[in-house]
Amino acid sequence: MWLDVGSLAAIGGVLGGMLGVASRYLAVEADEAEAEIQAMLPGSNCAQCGFVGCSQYAAALAKHEAGVTLCAPGGRAVAEALAKKLGVHADLSDHEDVGPKVAFVNEELCIGCLRCAQECSTDAIVGANKQVHTVIADVCHACAKCFKVCPTEAIEMRPVPKTIGAWHWAKPATGQQPQH
Amino acid sequence: MKLFPIRGGIHPDYRKEATSEKAIVALPLPARLYLPVQQHMGAPASVVVEVGAQVKKGQLLARGQGAVSAPVHAPASGTVIAIGEMTAPHPSGLPQLTITLETNGKDEWAELPAPIADPFAATPAQIKERVAASGIVGMGGATFPSAVKLGLGGQYKLEILLLNGAECEPYLTCDDRVMREYADEVVDGARIMAHALGAPKIVIAIEENKPQALEIMTKAASAFANIEVGGVPVQYPMGAERHLTQAITGRETPARKLTADVGVVVHNVATARAVHNAVRFGRPLTSRVVTVSGGAIAEPKNVEVPVGTKVSELIAFCGGLAKEAKRFVNGGPMMGQPLPSLDVPVVKGTSGILALTAGEANEHATQPCIRCGTCVTICPCGLVPVQMAAFIRHDKLDKASELGLMDCVSCGSCSYICPSGLPLVHYFNYAKGALNAADRDRRKQEQTKALVEARAARLERQAEAKRQAALAAAAARKAQSENPDANKANA
């Protein structure tokens, strides 16, 4: 009997040991090309993610040291794309609450200094010297750099207004189903 | 007429007896009309009147914008008292730009375009232009600008203009009554549309539960050799354009293509009547027949309603609510949209207003899916609702899309038949909307990226130009300092 037990235990030990060695030395390194990740980010270097610029955030993402949902101007699209690339699960629940934003110039406070127009990373602000500026909403992606430089605080970041065209049904809540 | 079977579908309780024998009655002109600038698929119309303007019936209030759009005309004479946001007859309850018209009861027509004396001598382009100028959209509920559809004759070789008199939704009888009471107008409009499309043949398809309409339309069409009136089996969704095309011609429209690709264009019978009015009398689309029905309505009726009438006034005209209504629906119970409130206007695509009692709505509490497979058997599009819904429940929308989610027409047959009461169509509507939203987000991201790069390139160019200018200035200064006399002599 001891021969039976011993031989099976020995086989199990050898095979388990081989698996352990393989998992350490034959592990496949995920290809986290930093340049590819940086190409997925907007590139406006707005620093809302907490890093100085997009390339720094990309470097951190490549090393799996940063979450994929930190880019606010990128919104859901960027978060989902990064999650897919890095093979992680993106918790998008905060994106639902906050929602996309757009910059808005309060025309009564604007002094026409052109600072925001020069700072805007997508050239979304139009205006001339001493003329009231305005934001082209379709082009603005809410990097908020204009918000930071305006000397009269004439710019506010407003939630994007909901339109009928962009509305869709919410996911049905079926209480009876078990929560997986 | 040879018919072909369509796959799947359901046979609900039609409940059309409440209104099928009631002739169309005209609603007395309301004191105020509320006209949204978007009552059609495509770009919203742009307002051309100002607050305070006196307008006459049929006058242009908003002009169509772009290739896929439609104008809005005044359904009555009066004064424009407001142009602003009002709750849209849309399940979101969101507001949209609406023109408020206070009617003066005089019913004076504006100067209308001249009737086209012989439409069959006119070019298709002229007819298309008249239809476009009259604001005619698909009256079956889809509200696609009819002029755009009439232009398909220029791109496709068409064989049949198929007039959709199926009206497969329960409760609705507006098309039935239009066919019975305005048969000649419908036939005339159909002939004009077929001429514009270059289609040699016209088929008018009517479900067999409308025998009087079949008889009357057959008689109205008997004078014309190229028009055939045929009865189709009573089956939901027989009125869906691809399935009706298959039933009449046996041809299956390939996915992502139009019925025009198989030589057929489908139009609603009420649209044909509107085309007749536009071409023969120059009248724009300003009213439509609406079926007001449902167990909670005191006196169900078919009403000729001026566009812009408030739903609450229409219901009051039909005796108001006799019982408590569980659901208010814009359209039929299968594909109709829930109304966010009764203070919304009737628009060009409103085929029915239903006030359903709890018994009629028959809502089931949701139980777990038992994989009975009935949804697969009855899906008219050959999809697998059970599997798509399971993926959507677990947030795997891409997998659901691979199973054919985008081919789903949201007919509602699967939700209707599911014994567990699963909100299948709700899942699919949610998923389609979420996938479209994700698509929009992705495109916005690409646009942003391109703009950021363009800006960086521009700044680089400007910096380079500055450098060049600085070098040139330095060179010029150097030249001047070395040879001051030459410059003085030149100056």
Place this chain on the structure above:
Amino acid sequence: MSIVVDKSGPFTHAPNSVQQTMTLVLAALVPATLFDAWLFGWPAIFLFVFTVAACMGIEAFCLKIQNRPLTSLSDGSAALTGWLLAMSLPPWTPWWVALIGAVFAICLAKHLFGGLGQNVFNPAMVGRIAVLVSFPVQMTAFVAPHPLFAAASPDFAQSLAIFIHGFDLDTISAASALGFVKTELSRGIAVSESVGKVPSVTDMLLGLHPGSFGETSAVLILAGGLFLLAKRIISWHIPVTVLGTLFLFGTVFSAVDPARYTSGVFQVVSGASFLGAFFIATDYVTSPVSKQGQLVYGFGVGALTWLIRTYAGYPEGMAFAVLLMNALTPIIDQYIRPRAFGRTRKGEPLPLLKGDK
């Protein structure tokens, strides 16, 4: 008046429900159950009542510990599982065999997989197989018919004793037709001979022969099955393919070697063929959702049943065959889907036949 828009259409629904479906299936089983209750007497009645009650009790317990509403009991699925389990047990099975079967069926095969609609394997069959493998003696102890009020049948008190303690296997048990043929074959007696000694086809159809509690009367099961077909609870695809495949294999092979193989008719009328074809293989949750998939599934069940009956160690193969095909249902569902409207079988849009302008 305020309106809440919380759901999209449709705003009408067919007058069907899960409960109605289960009730109709139970109704379809009633004739065969009543007949066999009469045929096998009090012990069988106790077995039936106990099994159904045990299944419902265990279901209630499982729902309670998962904090799910107990109202789910009323959908009838646990009762149906218990009913089918009872029908597949030998009629005089003692109570503890039935109880263990119920635990395996409800707790293991149903709730541990996620509850209603989530199980991969047919719960009643899992229960049956579990007790078959664990208690082979009790599970093959068939008895000859002992009609309810006949003289030779046990009375109430004796029946209770049989139900609680089991019965004397040597003196009372009788072999089912399938079992008899298999045993004789292993003793070297040709099938063509032993088939003459089993109950006639008429008896097997009517049910006057030894067998499991519910499966003896093929005619009454068929009547129940046709009722379900008429009510559109099940479709013809699975029953026809299961029975058709059994008949086909039986006929073809017995034509080749009648000494070794039983005939097609024998295959179709004996054992659990009808019960399996109409009630067990047609279980919604564990069978494919598409009609084409169901044809493949039915063929598989029929073929495997025949294989197991003919070559394997157990005389009856229906339960094993069903469980094996249950394992293949997800694959069948993945690869066999209906053709979408406007697309080819591969999923590409249909080619345009005519040229455009």
